[in-house]
Amino acid sequence: MSGTIRVGIGGWVYEPWRGTFYPEGLRQKDELAYVGEHLTATEINATYYSSQKPATFANWAKAVPDGFAFAVKASRYCTNRRLLAEAGESIDKFVNQGLSELGDRLGPILWQFMPTKKFHDDDFAAFLKLLPTSVAGVPLRHALEVRHGSFDDPVFLALARDAGAAIVFADHDVYPAIEGHDVGFSYMRLMRSQEEQPTGYDAASIAQWKARAQHQAQQGDVFTFFISGAKVRAPAAAQALITALG
Template identity: 75%
Template sequence: MAGRIRVGLGGWVYAPWRDNFYPAGLRQKDELAYVGAHLTATEINATYYSSQKPATFANWAKAVPDGFQFAVKASRYCTNRKILAEAGDSIAKFTKQGVVELGDRLGPILWQFMPTKRFDPDDFGAFLRLLPASVDGVALRHAVEVRHASFDDPAFLEMARDAGVAVVLADHDSYPAIRGYDVGFSYLRLMRTQAEETTGYSPTDIGVWTDRARTLAKQGDVYAFVIGGAKERNPAAAKALIATLG
């Protein structure tokens, strides 16, 4: 049975989207509901910068329809550190802050590393072992976004596979496009939208990413987020991907 493909953005609060995505006059507090009505996923970025209250996660869940899911970006205090093996307390604080209040709207946890972070097999292996399989009885799925070329290494890819952790495939001008093994779901971050393209990516590129998502969906759920690049075009790119997927 094929997995489900969900397509979305990085966050939902961005002033330029009020000119070309959100309807004129839409209240800011209603923007997430609008995203939920027109897209099928989004990344929560606020969790990268600070902890949130359980009630906040519950309210986000209520704002979106059945089937919509949030990827939750892990705290920078977990990943932006010299020794990853010492991140246990930060990881526990992050996972226990109330993310389970998202209920069936909870998608993967995204652990993003600095572009300067190099692959240290012992330290990174220790970090992966710190990632909890569940919290309060709710299963967690983890994806790592590594952005240094040293991670393009069979040892890293096998380590992530054995831990059941997805490796983010990034479409970016300078970060490596690292393809991980099948762990039951896939995570794509598309960061090369162009201002001169009405849909951010050209129709040809939209088709390429659509085909890739369909192929990956044979292995499990797929999460594709359009972020960065010409950010004002990202909603149009996400909508174009959804339309092409049918």
């Protein structure tokens, strides 16, 4: 049985989307609901910078329809540290801030590491052991976005697989595009959209990502996000992929 393919963007508050993606005059407080009507996922970026209230997560969940998914970017205090093995308290605080209020709209947690962060097997193994499998009865899935070439290592791939964590596949000019093992879901971040291209990526590229998403869906749910690059084109790229997927 194949998984569900969800396609989205990073966040929903971005001024250049007003008048290009969002209709003129749409109230800012209605922008998330508009994303929910036209896309099938989004990443929550605010959680990377600071904690949110449980009521905030509950309101976000109410703003979008059934089947929509939020990927939640983990706090930088968990991942931007010299010793990842010492992140336990920060991980605990992050997970227990109210993520469970998203309920069945909670997608994977995105653990993003700095481009300067190198792979050290013992430290990373200790970090993976700190990641909880659920919070308040809501299952948690973990996706690892590593940006240093040292992670392109069979030891890292095996550690992630054994922890049940997906490795984010990045389409980027600099970051390595690392292929992870099958852990029952997959996560792609596509970061090369171009402003002169109305849909960010040309038709051939959209077809390529469609084929990859359909292939990955044979192993489980797929989360695909158009991020950065020419960010103003991200919603159009996401809509083009959703249309291509039918």
